[in-house]
Amino acid sequence: MTIINGESDARLAVDAAQAGAAVVRDLYGSRLERHEKSAGDFATEADLAAERAILDVLRAARPEDAVTGEESGRSGAADAHRRWLVDPLCGTLNYAVRTMLVGVNVALRQGSEVTAAATADPFGDEVFWTDGDTAWVRGHGADERLTPSAGSALVDVNLDPPFLHAPGFHPARLLADPGFGARFRPRVISSTLAVAWVAAGRRAAYVTDGDLRDSVHFAAGVALCRAAGCTVTGLHGEPVLTGADGLVAAADADTHAALLDLVKKQEAQTR
Known part of the structure; x- marks a missing residue:
């Protein structure tokens, strides 16, 4: 765990994510200006204000670190060893239509590894965090160790484009596979x-x-999944975060293997 000026990177990630989450809560339900981006994507004033709050926390504590923010882009040296990755409001469309399913993501990449991270749930009053070794959820002033489980059989699938592996793999076809429905x-x-x-x-x-x-x-x-002990790879078993390989994050190796088999089956059917 890296400690600078008496504060750990993990604690800083938590503080920054909570600062962003506070803004997201405060602005919820108000009439927010939309800022169009591309391909139907947009940001609201809540995205922009939450990112400013997060960056204020990070820059006050780590002024020499580089930052990549979803809304403000990259700052600092292009080859910086320490770079914070900031997503101030993940689920903007949900938020814009008053649906409380959003997250605030803050992560620190040192070299090729993410060594501290936090995801705050502004409306669940929880923040999930890791120091790169262990993973916790903080709620009601206490930390509880994260424990993955496949018992729910619930699998979340991202249906937002682009689909880089289509037509070989498409998430909508994964959901339609009888093998998926039989297990998940x-x-x-x-x-x-x-x-x-x-x-x-x-x-x-x-x-x-x-x-x-x-x-x-x-x-x-x-980073949270890895520290909690999940099985995490790309769609074909590749190391994740290294390329255009997507993500399969599973609570255990058996669930992970089943999903990779379904992806492989889908791709074989398109050849």
Whole structure:
């Protein structure tokens, strides 16, 4: 655990995520201006304000660190060893239509490893966090160790494009596979808060396509799952966060293997 000026990186990640979550709560339900991005994507004033609050916390404590924010982009040296990855409001469309399924993600990448991370649930009053070695959930002033479990059989699947492996793999076809339905129950909350739920035993797994390198959306959740003892790879078993390989984060090796088999089966059917 890295400690600078008396404060650990993990504690800083928690503080920053909580600062962003406070803004998200405070602005919930108000009329928020939308800032269009691309391909139908947009940010609200809550996204922008939450990111400012997070960056204020990080820069006050670690002024030399580089940062990548979803809304403000990259700052600091391009090859910085320490880089914070910030997603101030994951689930913007949910939030914009007054659905309380969102997360606030803060992660620190040192070299090639994420060594501290936090995902805050603004409306559940919880923050899931890791120091890179162990994973916890903080609620009501106490920390509880995260314990993955596949018992729910609930698998969250990201249905938001782009689908980089289509037509070989498409998440909608995964849900339609009889083998998936025989073993799992699908869920789609449209927020990476669900990745933290895998680490916490509230989901059996999470599946997404996409390029996850330096992902502000997924870095925190992946770090939580790894530290909690989940099985985490790309769609084909590759090391995650290293390329355009997507993500299969599962509570245990058996669940993970079953999902990889379903992905492999789907791709074989398109050849």
